[in-house]
Amino acid sequence: MPQIELNNASYSYRVGEGQTVRALRGVSFSVEKGEFVALTGMNGSGKSTLAKLLNGLFTPSAGDVLIEGINTRDEERTFDIRRKAGMVFQNPDNQMVATVIEDDVAFGPENVGIPREEIVERVDWALEAVGMSEFRKRSASKLSGGQKQRVAIAGVLAMKPDIIIFDESTSMLDPEGRAEIMEVAKKLNATGITVISITHNMDEAAQADRIIVLRKGRLVLDGTPKEVFASPEVEACGLALPPATELARMLTERxxxxxxxxxxxxxxxxxxxxxLN
Amino acid sequence: MFKDVAFGQYYPTGSVVHRMDPRMKLLLTIMFVVAIFFVNTYFGFMITAAVLLAIILIARLPMLSVLKSVRAIVFIVLFASLVNLFMIKGGEVLWSWKSLQITDQGVHTTIKMALRLVLLICGASLLTLTTTPVEVADGTESLIKPLKYIKVPVHDIAMIMSIALRFIPTLFEETNKIIAAQKARGASFDTGGLIARAKAMLPVLIPLFVNSFRRADELAFAMDARCYNATENRTKMKVMKLGAADYVGFLLIAAYFVAIMLDRYYFGGVMDSLIFGGLV
Structure with missing residues (x-):
């Protein structure tokens, strides 16, 4: 059984009287445990909507989303899904609940009623995993963007998830912050956690095992970075190739x-x- | 320009007072505030000052940090003193000019009122100097917990308080950014009269409001994604525990409370005449 499975999932939302926008149109794919998948596409391609389908924040208008066999429509198991599939959002400031860092990391485990001693252990472990242990008693407002995102990752890790979804988590960071987050994501992936990274940065996508490209709500490309970048359709999707790929392509033309x-x-x-040889 | 709200006025020294349970500190502060309104003799104010001094020394706070909080109410104290001085009539007239007059009772009442206000603020500032706002919020939540039996949504109130604390610096930072952006477009915030200036703030407040709603929306998603639910199943990482220092602190303030009551209702000014003789 694949860890994540989408069967013909569609999603539309209302924008006014009787008007709906179809953000996703019949998307199907599956992800195995331990994969590092980049989900990419232009603005409005539906990639963030897709991310929110993966942990039950949205339920599909048609079709099904299964996480480890659990349908996201099953309201009784919503929390089980959200414990398995954690999510790191785009804006580092808008996902931090508590003022003090360790309290924020403890928020998730507190919500699901983990015993106190275990929360302390998990918080220690999660902050250590993202290299933020020395900041635990500090206030979140004094951190850099990259550090705030690392705290957000620790908050997700404290739930002991099998899957982490990064919803454009690096897009508001400086290059240094981006590198920090990518490094943490790769490290976690190496421990067996499935990583789904939503991004429009092709350099980041190139570091994934697999790239899924969406265009106007449909899945158009799905393959290794090499396969996807070689495809003639990439540019029709409005994606800028990584500079190295672009340069190679120009050289090929010459x-x-x-x-x-x-x-x-x-x-x-x-x-x-x-x-040259 | 804006001190981190997480720590507010907090002056960390790691003293035993800082490490006390915030619930006990809140309770003792309330006891102190109530007691100080019963003080009506100079002897009572001396006891109060002595108690405060003892706490300041134990907490290893610099005197200046405590006096700083008094600075904020200097004008209120001065204004109230002036009003009291001329308005209260009774006893011997010390000075008069046309319809204005100062009486000896007026002088005593004024001095006592000023002392009461200053000591009150000193006492209250001891709480904020030794306790972070987050601890105060946690302590408040714990203290008002019994109210949930009369259907007060205690947990929600506590969550709102802690999120508000969390977002004050964020919103403050954002306000500065918007002001800078509007200035860059030629907005002027420091010319014109009061009304013109208030109007100039409108282009700052509107984007701030709109952004706050967007933030709230995103925060709600983030909380949902982390399984937030306001049910009984929640656990807490931090558990507050009363220690020896809390009991000692309680005894100290309770003794102070009793002393004030005795001074007011039993001795009734005897101590003042003993110490100050004919002055009072």
């Missing part, structure tokens, strides 16, 4: 031949060196 699709700088360097 007669260079790359044996495989370039996704990062290392690949570009290797490809060029191979040509």
């Amino acid at each position: 007669g260079f031949a790359f044996s495989e699709t370039v996704t990062d700088e290392d690949g570009l360097v290797e490809g060029i060196c191979a040509q």
Whole structure:
């Protein structure tokens, strides 16, 4: 059984009298445990809506979303789903509930009634995992954006999730903050946690095992970064390729031949060196 | 320019007073505030000052930090003193000019009122200097918990308080950003009369409001995603426990309370005449 399964999921929302916008149209895919998936697409492609379907914040208008076999429509098991699939949001300021960092990390476990001693253990462990232990007694308002997002990740980790969804969690951060968050995401993925990263940054997407591209609410591409970047459809989706891929493509037009699709700088360097020899 | 609201006036020294249970500190502050309104002799004020001094020393707070909070009420005290001084009539007339007159009772009442206000603020500031706002909120939640039996949504009130505390610095930062953005477009906030200035704030308040709603919406999603529910099943990481210091503190303030009551109702000014002789 796949860990995440979407069967023909659609979602529409009302924008006024009788008017609805169809944000997602019959999307189906599945994700296995431990995958690192980047979900990408232009603004309005439905990627954030899709993210909110994955932990039951939204329920599909048609079709089904199953998390470890549990249908997100099953209201009695909503909390089970949200414990399994944690979510880190875009704005670091708007997802912090408590003033003091350790209290914020404890918020989730407190909500689901974990015994006190265990909460303390989990908070210690979660803050350690994101490298924020020394800040535990501090106030959240004094942190940098990247640090705030790391605290948000710790808050999700304290729930011991199997899946973490990053809903454009790096888009409001500076390059340093982005790198911090990507590093933490990769580290967590290495421990077996499935990572779903919603992003429009192609450099980030290139670091995933798999990229899913949405366009106007439909799934148009699904494959490894190499497969997706090689596809002619990528540009029709309004996505800017990573600079290295773009450069390789231009070189190809001028007669260079790359044996495989370039996704990062290392690949570009290797490809060029191979040509020179 | 804006001190971190999480710590407010908090002056950390790690003293035993700082480590006391916030519930006990709140309770003792209330007891102190009630007691000080019963003080009506100079001897009573001396006891009060002595108690405050003892707490300041134990808490290792600098005198200046306590006096700073008094600064905020200097004008109120001065104004109230002037009014009292001329309005209260009784006893011997010390000075008069046309319809204005100062009597000896007026002088005593004025001095006592000023002392009462100043000591009251000093006492209350001891709470905020040794306790963070978050602790005060937690303590309040715990103290008002019994009200849930008369259907007061105690947990919701506590959640609202802590979220408000959490978002004050965020909104303050945002206000500054909006002001800067409006200035960049030529808005002027420090010219014109009072009404013109108030009107100039409108382009700041509207985006601030709209953004606050958006934030609230996102926060609600984030809380939902973390399984928030206001039910009985919630646990708490931090459990407040009364320690030895709390009982000692209680005894100290209780003794003070009794002393004030005895001074007022049993001795009734005897101590004042003993100490100050003919002055009072």
